[in-house]
Amino acid sequence: xxxxxxxxxxxxxxxxxxxxxxxxxxxxxxxxxxxxxxxxxxxxxxxxxxxxxxxxxxxxxxxxxxxxxxxxxxxxxxxxxxxxxxxxxxxxxxxxxxxxxxxxxxxxxxxxxxxxxxxxxxxxxxxxxxxxxxxxxxxxxxxxxxxxxxxxxxxxxxxxxxxxxxxxxxxxxxxxxxxxxxxxxxxxxxxxxxxxxxxxxxxxxxxxxxxxxxxxxxxxxxxxxxxxxxxxxxxxxxxxxxxxxxxxxxxxxxxxxxxxxxxxxxxxxxxxxxxxxxxxxxxxxxxxxxxxxxxxxxxxxxxxxxxxxxxxxxxxxxxxxxxxxxxxxxxxxxxxxxxxxxxxxxxxxxxxxxxxxxxxxxxxxxxxxxxxxxxxxxxxxxxxxxxx
Amino acid sequence: xxxxxxxxxxxxxxxxxxxxxxxxxxxxxxxxxxxxxxxxxxxxxxxxxxxxxxxxxxxxxxxxxxxxxxxxxxxxxxxxxxxxxxxxxxxxxxxxxxxxxxxxxxxxxxxxxxxxxxxxxxxxxxxxxxxxxxxxxxxxxxxxxxxxxxxxxxxxxxxxxxxxxxxxxxxxxxxxxxxxxxxxxxxxxxxxxxxxxxxxxxxxxxxxxxxxxxxxxxxxxxxxxxxxxxxxxxxxxxxxxxxxxxxxxxxxxxxxxxxxxxxxxxxxxxxxxxxxxxxxxxxxxxxxxxxxxxxxxxxxxxxxxxxxxxxxxxxxxxxxxxxxxx
Numbered sequence: 001x002x003x004x005x006x007x008x009x010x011x012x013x014x015x016x017x018x019x020x021x022x023x024x025x026x027x028x029x030x031x032x033x034x035x036x037x038x039x040x041x042x043x044x045x046x047x048x049x050x051x052x053x054x055x056x057x058x059x060x061x062x063x064x065x066x067x068x069x070x071x072x073x074x075x076x077x078x079x080x081x082x083x084x085x086x087x088x089x090x091x092x093x094x095x096x097x098x099x100x101x102x103x104x105x106x107x108x109x110x111x112x113x114x115x116x117x118x119x120x121x122x123x124x125x126x127x128x129x130x131x132x133x134x135x136x137x138x139x140x141x142x143x144x145x146x147x148x149x150x151x152x153x154x155x156x157x158x159x160x161x162x163x164x165x166x167x168x169x170x171x172x173x174x175x176x177x178x179x180x181x182x183x184x185x186x187x188x189x190x191x192x193x194x195x196x197x198x199x200x201x202x203x204x205x206x207x208x209x210x211x212x213x214x215x216x217x218x219x220x221x222x223x224x225x226x227x228x229x230x231x232x233x234x235x236x237x238x239x240x241x242x243x244x245x246x247x248x249x250x251x252x253x254x255x256x257x258x259x260x261x262x263x264x265x266x267x268x269x270x271x272x273x274x275x276x277x278x279x280x281x282x283x284x285x286x287x288x289x290x291x292x293x294x295x296x297x298x299x300x301x302x303x304x305x306x307x308x309x310x311x312x313x314x315x316x317x318x319x320x321x322x323x324x325x326x327x328x329x330x331x332x333x334x335x336x337x338x339x340x341x342x343x344x345x346x347x348x349x350x351x352x353x354x355x356x357x358x359x360x361x362x363x364x365x366x367x368x369x370x371x372x373x374x375x376x377x378x379x380x381x382x383x384x385x386x387x388x
Numbered sequence: 389x390x391x392x393x394x395x396x397x398x399x400x401x402x403x404x405x406x407x408x409x410x411x412x413x414x415x416x417x418x419x420x421x422x423x424x425x426x427x428x429x430x431x432x433x434x435x436x437x438x439x440x441x442x443x444x445x446x447x448x449x450x451x452x453x454x455x456x457x458x459x460x461x462x463x464x465x466x467x468x469x470x471x472x473x474x475x476x477x478x479x480x481x482x483x484x485x486x487x488x489x490x491x492x493x494x495x496x497x498x499x500x501x502x503x504x505x506x507x508x509x510x511x512x513x514x515x516x517x518x519x520x521x522x523x524x525x526x527x528x529x530x531x532x533x534x535x536x537x538x539x540x541x542x543x544x545x546x547x548x549x550x551x552x553x554x555x556x557x558x559x560x561x562x563x564x565x566x567x568x569x570x571x572x573x574x575x576x577x578x579x580x581x582x583x584x585x586x587x588x589x590x591x592x593x594x595x596x597x598x599x600x601x602x603x604x605x606x607x608x609x610x611x612x613x614x615x616x617x618x619x620x621x622x623x624x625x626x627x628x629x630x631x632x633x634x635x636x637x638x639x640x641x642x643x644x645x646x647x648x649x650x651x652x653x654x655x656x657x658x659x660x661x662x663x664x665x666x667x668x669x670x671x672x673x674x675x676x677x678x679x680x681x682x683x684x685x686x687x688x689x690x691x692x693x694x695x696x697x698x699x700x701x702x703x704x705x706x707x708x709x710x711x712x713x714x
Contacts (some may be wrong), residue, residue, distance in 0.1 A: 062543070066571075096611035100496045101500070104497045104504075107520065107581050109577050113535075126410055174429075176428075177428045177431060195432055201632060201635045205668050238431060248394075252468075293521070296525070298526045299642060324524055350523060353522050354523075359498075
């Protein structure tokens with residue numbers, strides 16, 4: 001077999017029979033060879049044929065079960081084939097290849113499936129009377145409403161205002177905390193760092209519950225407003241932004257900061273004029289990713305936004321709508337049209353967060369921690385991020 | 389650093405003192421440092437406020453319920469029964485199922501990105517996995533409610549019919565197999581994959597490259613390198629990543645609210661409907677219409693959930709950080 005023949009070995013060494021790797025010969029890394037492809041395709045076809053025959057003969061109709069069975073049989077046949085042909089080490093390696101590709105494809109497939117399904121289901125609602133769904137509100141919501149009477153305009157306004165307020169609250173705090181954590185290393189800063197980490201994974205519903213107890217309940221139901229929702233979102237967003245900003249600020253080259261300090265610049269000026277401009281692209285990425293993450297949060301706004309069907313431009317007084325909240329409210333209402341509008345709202349929300357996500361990736365060219373190269377940034381910033 | 393001019397010629401000076409640079413800390417700098425520390429404190433204040441407020445409002449139920457919170461299987465605070473057992477067990481079960489499904493997929497995705505994929509594809513794969521985290525969980529729930537649950541139901545029924553003797557698969561409450569703990573865990577896995585992938589990927593990337601090269605150079609296969617070099621090195625970090633996923637799964641709200649049936653029965657099966665409940669679901673659905681004592685009990689449940697996830701997260705981060713250092 002090509003994978004074992006080693007031309008550099010002295011010719012006196014006896015050539016082992018194919019399929020039996022001798023102990024004193026090094027196994028070479030298998031490259032992509034045509035035999036590998038043949039073996040793989042052959043196993044796949046054999047497995048498909050076997051599974052098809054079994055399912056046809058037994059009369060079971062289960063496409064999902066068939067797919068699973070096919071993969072299992074393919075995996076087994078391919079493993080045994082490689083084992084007989086190349087030995088156990090290569091067989092393990094090949095099976096691991098298949099498993100790892102399979103796992104990665106499951107992750108990709110999930111993403112593709114959810115996005116495709118939302119597009120298919122939400123298309124009718126959003127594009128029937130095109131811009132209408134994006135501007136109208138839900139005041140006509142009811143069993144008899146037609147899809148052209150419903151819209152998520154109010155929800156979009158609410159989402160933008162609430163997320164905007166949360167961003168205004170969290171970005172300065174998050175960036176300052178991040179700077180503090182990068183510059184300081186003592187017991188207190190480690191405590192803050194640990195709490196930030198822990199809060200990043202805190203359940204979303206707790207943020208909603210907390211703001212409800214703190215703000216909405218004392219105001220006797222008039223407290224439900226865009227501001228309350230924004231506060232709950234800010235509780236969620238602050239740790240996310242802090243952690244992401246910390247990573248960005250930490251990779252600003254120390255020599256830049258030290259140079260500025262050595263020239264006599266005060267610390268606050270070093271932050272504002274050296275550190276933040278250097279980290280600008282990364283910070284933008286961090287903030288936009290944070291926005292994308294919380295724009296889709298339902299649980300924090302559930303008790304706090306109110307879910308008013310009509311437009312309310314003022315986030316500081318009166319209830320407001322919100323996109324994820326609107327989906328939640330409409331899912332549980334009977335009626336095909338209302339379900340359609342929920343799918344439409346889902347599509348709008350997914351498009352919104354994915355646009356934000358792509359914008360963030362475009363700005364950061366790789367997101368947090370990956371190679372960051374921003375074409376228009378000043379020299380020095382682009383080399384700052386190395387692959388982790 | 390400038391050397392002292394006197395030290396330059398001749399033998400080294402006897403007294404070598406480091407030059408003390410007297411940067412006078414200005415008042416603006418002091419205010420600046422204070423402001424930075426203060427903003428760091430705000431996170432602590434939020435944490436403390438959450439704990440204090442939840443404790444304060446949950447106190448009534450806590451004193452009335454006592455240890456029945458853990459032992460009583462039935463939940464109806466209005467009639468004085470605070471049995472959160474099925475809710476606690478359900479939340480944990482969902483998180484465990486989620487991690488068990490998301491774990492292998494995440495490891496595969498992480499290895500794919502780090503070792504297996506062609507270099508040009510890696511950035512795309514990273515983006516795609518991160519994108520999974522961006523899709524809102526209510527969309528996953530809505531999608532899962534209709535598509536996945538229906539696809540998942542026939543295999544689940546088949547499994548229960550033929551393998552009902554296996555613990556946890558046996559279900560005492562037959563019916564449609566859509567609104568089950570398993571379906572919730574399956575969907576939660578989609579939200580856990582990006583988290584576990586990114587953490588374990590970073591840990592695995594810290595494996596010394598020369599050790600990997602050495603394994604390959606000795607004639608090992610790529611999988612051999614993964615099992616004998618990368619996995620031993622990053623074992624703790626991967627464990628921490630799974631634990632982080634577990635913490636996230638505990639608090640998963642919208643998917644569970646949409647998919648799980650509301651029965652809150654203490655059963656030892658995860659495939660069927662009308663079984664275990666979930667804390668997050670109970671709070672989300674009952675809180676707006678609850679009576680004062682019920683609200684208090686729900687707030688106490690929220691406190692339990694919050695503290696648990698906090699501790700799990702802190703432990704997980706410690707393991708990840710330590711694992712990366714070793």
